Amino acid sequence: MSILGLKESQVAPLVRAIAGDEQDRDALWDRFSRSAWTGIAEPGDRVAGTLVAVLGAREALDAVVSRENVEALHGRVGDTVTKEELGQAFERWTPRLQSRTALLALSQAARYGVRLLVPGDTAWPPGMDDLGPHAPLALWLRGNESTLATAGDSIALVGARAATGYGEHVAMEASAGLVDRGYTIVSGAAYGIDGMAHRAALASSGQTIAVLAGGVDRFYPSGHEALLTRIVDAGAVLSELPCGAAPTKWRFLQRNRLIAAMSRATVVLEAGWRSGSLNTAGHAAALGRPLGAVPGPVTSAASAGCHRLIREFDAVCVTNPDEMAELAPLTGLADRAEGALRTTIEGETVEPAGMQEDRVRVVDALSTRSARVVDDIAARAGLSVATVQGVLGAMQLDGGAAERGSGWVRTPPPARG
Template identity: 65%
Template sequence: MTMFGLKESEVATLVRAVSVGGGEDFDRDAIEERFARATWSGLAEPGDRLAGRAIQQLGAVRALTAVVEHWDPERFAATLSADGDAVGDDDMAQAIDRWMPRLKSNTALIALRQAARFGARLLTPDDTLWPSRLNDLDWHAPSALWVRGTDEALAGIERGIALVGARAATGYGEHITMEASAGLVDRGYTIVSGAAYGIDGMAHRAALASHGLTVAFLAGGVDRFYPSGHDALLGRIVENGVVISELPCGSPPTKWRFLQRNRLIAAASMATVVLEAGWRSGSLNTAGHAATLGRPLGAVPGPVTSAASAGCHRLIRDYDAVCVTNPDQMAELAPLEHALLTIDEVAGAEQSAASSSAGSDSSSPRDTDAVRLLDALSARSARSADDVAARSGLAISTVRAQLGLLELDGRVTETERGWKRVASERSRRA
């Protein structure tokens, strides 16, 4: 028998190999659902609204079947519109054009094999360890999660507080972060962050040093740690905490995926605290997602003369962030009695944030497409428009239009072999 044109026995073996508990009790429907969600995690870019809506309204299996069977945009849009607000035929056509370049029969199988090789597991909303707060993202919620780590840390997300901040942290910022992380761990919280250099890394290290639980959300596959300088740190988190991504194994991190990763950090946590951030720090994007979701938001003040704390002061002054200076005040943002489940309870049981960001300028769809397209191009090797479409998750028509505009701006160039990103002056000098 086959499943989406693949051998059912092979699909079932791989799905069970990466499922929590081994999936021995899964029937065919459960296996098909998990495989469909695994496929969607690589088919659509993180935060894709129409992909999320299709999965929610039709179910992951039927939604994937619609793509595999090449439903026309009018039929697809009408099916979704029947259960909610109308979906425009043009929007649906663009979504299908985004997904089709990645629709290859063996892509999900390769990701599942890689996950099994690295000991990663596939988590879906049907699993009791699924972080329930992610459901607040609605149509922007991930179709599935790929995780490496302990069940205790996964359950501990329900008691999580996000500690985020600048990569270029000062000694002051790192000191405050170390005290905050250790103090919150001592009070029973799990530390959630993004494993970046600077504040994120210090938050994870201090949690581990205090024998606490910590969770790292990545912008690429859990089989390829990023940044590479944090290989050892992420390895320790796998042993004592958990590393999570909504992207399948083999997926590279990109600027767009970092921004989308931030919505998971904010959504999964009880509260978010920005410890040190410049005026335009990426951590303000996480703060924006937290505010949009109605999560408590705190910011640590710094010296008024320090540009490294200007973003925190901006959050306090303009975006109603609570001024917090120690672990006790941070804990007041989200008292633990409001946490949903403990590890023992879990063992026995169960928007649009992606478009908002406090403290950062709003981007037009064209700007967003340009970022994704530039991420997909190389300054060294030429790539065809079809290849760029598959890498960026953009429709081929959008890619061709954007390439023309970016060429006029002098940011890309076309060669006989394809398109290349123009290296910056700084890169050329380096």
């Protein structure tokens, strides 16, 4: 029995090291397949999520590795995805079908004491299932499973990286107050509001979960390595990306959907007009989660995003931990709105579409100094070679990329006079 050209004797010791010795043969291959999928498909890939849900992780991976006929595969999957979507997905995934990469991720996970969680595990956050086909195929956990099990009573505190003293003070009071009331704090470990929310939770001897946009073996931002190490000791650090994966702009946007899905409610503490925290708010609204925003001085650009959420997107104005707790009372599950519409904030939706989405991923994969060939860019971006060529052509026309020698580089925008 093998998959991706790997034999059971190569896979079993590594999977058992990160998932426990109790894994039977079928469970072992399912976990390995899901771990491989986290490195093959980009976060939130609907086609991958659909294939795994319908066929199972291993059978879906077998179909991709063997390049199963698209017509036949479509017949097995049904109308949940189109033939065109399947064909495009195969082109995206093929550059990443590497057994060496899958084994390296498992080896790194075992080295750092990382656990691999899959749906059905007791520590799997139930809110993730609300993402449907966009749900993570597996989660890589560094820290305590007991903390992750408290996600059902969690509130996400998010905000701008360039936080003001006012914003950090509010974050500290909010986090400490919610922890005292029995909530777990979820955030993204970024500078500014996120970092303060985590620190205040730890200082109050509470539970906190940090969700990363890259592998849990390489802490990002590096300036928060000490903070994230403390969270590993007392809380949980989580990612849907395998060890070794680098954070990118696209992955940060997709990471935000996990923060919103895992939490009972989301509170934006301070955010500028175009803050990335508004993306998290959009995910929360799309999932029907309660959304709160803290007001700031009307003259402060750092609070313009919060004021916009309150004015235009029906966020609840909250000013203290008691009001935040009212968004998601611990005494019972908060009602979830049915048929919630996807919220668009400053052109960013829960599912950025088409060329805009592809361009974000290609930009992430390009370097400003080292020329990279199209095949390498496709593997880094998780896109087909044809799609990358199309995006590069458009970027070349508007000056965003240039072909140099045997490869492509990203060119910075012209300075504004």
